[in-house]
Amino acid sequence: MKTIPFLNASAWIDAENEADPNNEIDQDVTYPKELLYSDRMYERLMDYNPNASEAVQIAAKAQHICRWKIARESYPMDRVGYLKWREDLKKFHAKTTAEILEKAGYDQAFIARVSFLIEKKSLKKDEETQLLEDVICLVFLEYYLDPFVHKHDREKMKNIIQKTWNKMSDKGHQEALKINYSEENLQLIKEAIGL
Known part of the structure; x- marks a missing residue:
């Protein structure tokens, strides 16, 4: 049974990703790119580990939240630039998700755990x-x-x-x-x- 905060957070994550100006076609249907990625992440997680915690479920859905807002081209096009871009993205995804989770009524410990997962620590x-x-x-x-x-x-x-x-x-x-x-x-x- 999904909690109200989880349902709200999921809907808000989807709404953010739905704003992606980039599209991807899957089986003749056009989707906002990051919304499709989010759905694929969530479906794969639930298939792979149906007992995954709520924190992992949210981290999976929000893995690339609003990714288009930090363009790869805004960093040097070399290995160092790529790594810096990836690092900044992780922090950006974690912060964007943390704001949604706060609005959904999650406590700070839960929010910190989701951020930890999105930043792929340990x-x-x-x-x-x-x-x-x-x-x-x-x-x-x-x-x-x-x-x-x-x-x-x-x-x-x-x-x-x-x-x-x-x-x-x-x-x-x-x-x-x-x-x-x-x-x-x-x-x-x-x-x-x-x-």
Whole structure:
């Protein structure tokens, strides 16, 4: 049974993401890009771990909240610029979500926990941070790997897959191998992870 604060926070997160000016088409339907990402994150989480806490559920939905407001192009187009952009995004997503949770009536301890998860602190050490990271990686592999493959060469893709794989738990790895990839992408994954 979902609580009133959870239902309100979810609706407000969706409303924020619905304002995304960027669109993505999924099965002939056009969606605001970050709303679609949020829905995919939430669905994958509930499929992967139906008993996930309310804090993880919100962190999954709000993982990319209003992401378009901080453009990658506003940072130097190098590795340092990329890392700074990612770091600033995490803080921005956490702060934006914290404001929504406060409005929804959550206490400070809960809000701090959601921020901790969105900022992906204590990866590999904190069980819920790891759960969220697994879901992020699974969503990437299922929905966003293929567009990446068409943009980057094989060696770069293998590197991206290895980095993704290294962030995941053993359970995440097992789940990732159940995804329905194209024959080419499955081959690429197997090469990257040495299967």
